[in-house]
Every structure is written in structure tokens, then in C-alpha cells.
Amino acid sequence: MKKFLLLMSLLVLVLSACAPTSGEEDKKEEAGSGEKTKIEYWHVNAETLGGKTVEKLVADFNAQSDTVEVTAKFNPDMYKGLMQNLQAEAATGNSPAVVQVGWAFLDYFSQNFEYVEPQTVIDKHFPESKTFLEDNFLPNIIDLAKNSEGSQVGIPYSLSTPVLYINKDMLKEAGLDENGPKTWQDVEKFAKQIKEKTGNYGIYIQEPADNWATQAILESNGAKMLDNGKATFASKEGIEAYEMYKKMVVDDKTALHIGWDQGIQGFIDGKVGMMYTTIAQRSNVQNNAKFDVATVKSPAFEGKEVRLPAGGAMLAITAKDEKEQKAAWEFMEYLYSVEGMAEWTKGTGYVPPRKDVAQSENGLKAFLEENEMMNAAIEQMDGVVPWTSFPGNSGLEAEQKLLDIRDEILGGSVDVEEGLKKTEKEINELLGK
């Protein structure tokens, strides 16, 4: 542990020693050419999380713009770390121009920081782009970045959804349709048959320290995590969906109940027939699986529509003065261009939030032909809904309670109805505080 810390601190030292100097050099070079508006773009993308793509996008933008000079600033510790830095920056009276805000911080950000709605900036300075947002985003997608008061805080940028990965070889071996199941009822049957015919586990549903996948299953059956500020997941539909999940894990033992890394590893090693997890795992699975692997769209419940929570972040404009706001949109319009989006998708594994990127020649057409597994995620964009973040100061604690009950239910130590009702009550008490 100590050695690890030492290494980490060394690494941080080295990184912090490198980063500002290179930035300063850039600035000095630019100082000669004069009139550009300088703005900062704050992101959370470390080297392994698309950091290089951020650098490339910023460099390309700076090269083609005569008016704006962007400096990208990396914030460690993901979206929370960025919020903390933003807090410190706000205390000094400054602010960056464009920031990434994770969905979980949507309400917190809009209540505690100054921002300007993108449409306001567009209307004021770029009347020719007046319909940019309407034209290029599905209504359910652009709504992801609306806070509980209905203000369009930003624009969705990084987007991920859950898909079903299938081991085609194993499905064939079990005598099943190799195109995979369409509904959760089918999933249940598939899992059972895989277990009977091959002896392997049928499915693994991701269990990281969040409720993303659970929300996808519950809400796809018509339940609502949150309604009018109150937790409502212990409805008839919610209990029914969770019962199905529990039945596969506890009674049939066709679904694997294990940590996220081990589950993914089990699927890649060919010990699990199907896996329900984020599209962001695509390149990992695609590069390491030795069998015929594919993805299919998130299953629905029979006769119902899927509702898939979005993972990722949006971009918001925090620039205060008008010149900077104008520059901020010029930069964002570049990031949201077909080429910019295509670059971002290739570098990160996220799904492009805007339309027309997938089919376009200068977009992702060639890339998608090579990486067919992306298609499932792109096709299900109309089913995307916001990832529920419980409001108020106890929001994270409420989220934690859902994790606790997941462990209890899947561990078989508590009845679904009783457990969900109890948790719902506890969360509502927290929210009522």
C-alpha cells in the first residue's frame, strides 16, 4: 500500500510537473498572434478514458479557429473531482468556460453554480444555428440535460447504455436462436436452457457499485424509480421485475451473482452465455473473447417499452462574460459536429448523443462496419431516459440503500416485496428530511 502510494504520488508529481509547462508554452506561442479569446475546457478524461481524444479535438479546433484558443484541463477523480475544483475556482471568482458535468451532479451543479443555457448563447450570438439543438438531438436525449426545474443546463456529450452481450457459440450449442433473446421472458428461458444443455451460467447482470442496470430492468417493466420527488420503485411492476431477477439468481441459479470484474471475466472466458452490461465494455469484450460474440439491444418486457438510463456526462457553459460565452459555443459546436462526435466515439466507446453521426461517411459509417457491436447501443437511443439521481443532500445515501438491498435480495436473505418496500420507505424518509 505504502509503495503504491509512493508510486502514485511520484506519478502525480511527474504529471503535474509536465502538464502546466506545456500549457504555458502554448500560451506564449499564441500571445504573438494576438486577438484570440482564451477559454478553458474542464474534463475528466484521463489518458485511458479518452484523454488523448480530448487533446486531439482541442488541438484541431485551435488550429482551425481564428477567434478562439481553448486550453483543456484534466480533473482527476472523475465528475466529483471536477465539482470540487469548480467550487474552489468559484471561490476565487473565476470560472472555466466549458465543463463536463456527470448526470449524478445535474441538480447539484445547477443549484450551486452559475451557468448559462446553451440556447441563450446561441440565440444571442449565432442566430444561424438557432435550431442546432432541435435539429440534431432526439427529444429524449436532449432532455437528459434538463434539471428538475426544466432548465436546459447543458447538452449531453458522453453517453452510454446497457446492452446484452451474447456468446453465439454457446447459444448454438444449447440449441437456441443465435440472434439472442428479445424480451426478459426470453432471457429467462434462454438462461435456463443454457444451464441445462451446457452446464454453464446463462447470464450475468452487471453488479458494480451503482444501480444503473437494476434501474434499466425495473423501469423497462413500467416501474418508476422516482416520481414527483418520491421513491416509487416498490410498485407492482418493480417487484415483478426484481422477482424475475432474483428467481434467475437464487432459485434457478441460471444467473451469476458476483462482482463486476469477475462477471465480465467469466463471460469472456466462455463460462457465461449472456451478459447485461454497458456498451462501454465493448472493446474489452471484443478484443478478448475467443468465441463468436455479438451484442443485442437491451431486452424489453413483453408488450412494454424499454427505458434505459443514460450513463455519462453533459457539457455546460460556465463562462461569465459574453465574449467567453460566445467562444464557448463556438468550441462546443465543433465538438458536436459529425466529425467531432465520431472522433469522440472512437476514442471513448461512448455512443454519439446526436443524430446523423452513425450513418454519415465522414462520421462513423466505416467504424461501425468494423465494430458491429456498437450498433445495438445506437439503435436503442429512443429508449434512453435519465439516470435517476435522488434529490437533496441524502441522494447518495439513498443510492447506497438500493445497493444494500440488492445484495440482500440476490443473496437470498430477504423477500423481494418486503425488502423493496422497506428500502423505499427508508429512502422516502431520507428525502423528506
Next chain:
Amino acid sequence: MLEKLKPYLFLAPAIVLLLVFTVIPMVYTLYLSFFDWNMISPTKEFVGLDNYINILTNDTTKKVIFNTFFYIVVLILFNCVITYIFAFIIGYVVKRFKGFYKVAFFIPSVISLVVGSILFTWILNPISGPVAIIGEMFGFSIPNWSKTDGLVIIVLSLIVSWKVFGYNFIVLYASVVGVSKEIIEAARLDNISNLRIFIDIVLPMSSATGFYILILTIVQGLQYVFTPIKVITQGGPNYGSSNLIYQAYHEAFVVYKTGQSAALAMITLLIFVILLLLEFLFVERRIYYENS
């Protein structure tokens, strides 16, 4: 005047470090434990003893304290008792390959625990890891340890002992071999069994080092075990693998309840002070110090 100051001057670097990295953070933690703060918000709300009341009336805390003691028992078994026995066996019973054993035991100590945790997650993966595959050939299967109460603590402790064993072993070995050869030879001549030699001669005569390792196992082991908890289970299933130290981290950096976390840290400190006092009272007095 200068002569009087001199000792303090020499102490200064150590005192400054102690102040900056131990005393001041501790005082600040005490301060934070009376506030409700989410680490991001600029304002802290004073809540008096609420954080402490919350923690002491909470079922999770009870579970976590119980786990902590479970960890202590398992860690003492793996990292102190078994290590002691190994040191004795390598020192007095085994005749050949001593050098090889010493090196083999020590190697894991230089490998990072994060690496170790990832390695063991893979080796012990109950469905596709190598142990599971070999087990399958002989018809037994590995239980789903990362989701089973109790077992998860034992496996995580095992991972820690994999790391700590070597260092503890070398230290104990040095002390065990340091016991005067004549006494052992004499005992051997009288046909005393190895077990009696260990319990009646070696153990008492190396007890000073043994005591050091015992304290180290408890204090450091609980901190070491943080790494596999964080990497493998994040405290799950349902706090089944969380201990006081991980829980303090969880409260502060996962759910951002700094006050609760600080209060829990203060309680942890108190528990450890009491433990140490008990140890000094009942164990320390019987220790044999060669030079005193």
C-alpha cells in the same frame, strides 16, 4: 541557551512531520465530526453529537465492528500464529533448502497489494479461474466467496497475509534463530519434543519480537486489508467485508458524509487505544526483554 535548544532542534524534523501528517489531521477530524458536510459545499453545518449518536445506533456500525474483530482474529491466526510456527519449523526442524524457503516466502512482500488483489480475483474466480478449473477436474467447486458473509473476510485476509507473511516471517525467524543454541541442544539431548521446545523455550525467549509482530498484525493488517476490500468487494455483500477503516473511507469518499466518517474514525481511534492498553496490561508485562 543554545545547548538547551539543541535536542529540540534535532527533534524538529520528526516533530514537524508528526504534526503535519498525524496530529493536525487528527484534530481536524475531531472538528469535522461535529459537522454535517458533503466535501463539496462551501458551508458546514454544526450538528453537535448527532453524528456520534447516528453511528452508535446504527446496525451497520455493529456489523462493521464485529467484522473488524473477525478480521483481527483471522489476521492474527494467519500473520502471527502460523508465521511463528513456520519460523520455528524453518529455523529448527527443516534441514535443507532453508535459503530457498526464506526467499520464496519473502518475494510477495515486494509486490503491490493492488496487483495481488487483482491476481487473486482472477485465480480464485469461482467460475473461470484456474483454481476452479482444476477443482472441477476433481469434482469440487469453489464457493462464491466474494458474495458470502464470513468467507469473504477469510479470503481477503488471506490476500493480505500473502503480502505480509514474508516480512513477519523474516523478523520472527531472526528472533527465533537468535535463541541460544546451547539451550536447544540441551533440550534435544533430553529428548524433549519439538512442540515443547517451541512452547517452553523458543516462544518465551523470542516474545519481545513476537509482541511487536502481534501489534503490527492488528494495526497494520487492518489498514492493509483496505486495499483488497476496495479493489474486490467495495465493502459488500451488504457491508459483509467492511471494517472500521474501510467504512470511514466509504462514508467520506463514496457517500460524502464527512461528519459521519470523522465520527467513525474517532470511535475507531478510541477502540484501538483501549485495545493497546489491554495488550500492554496483560501481554506486555510477561514479555522477556534480553537487554533490560
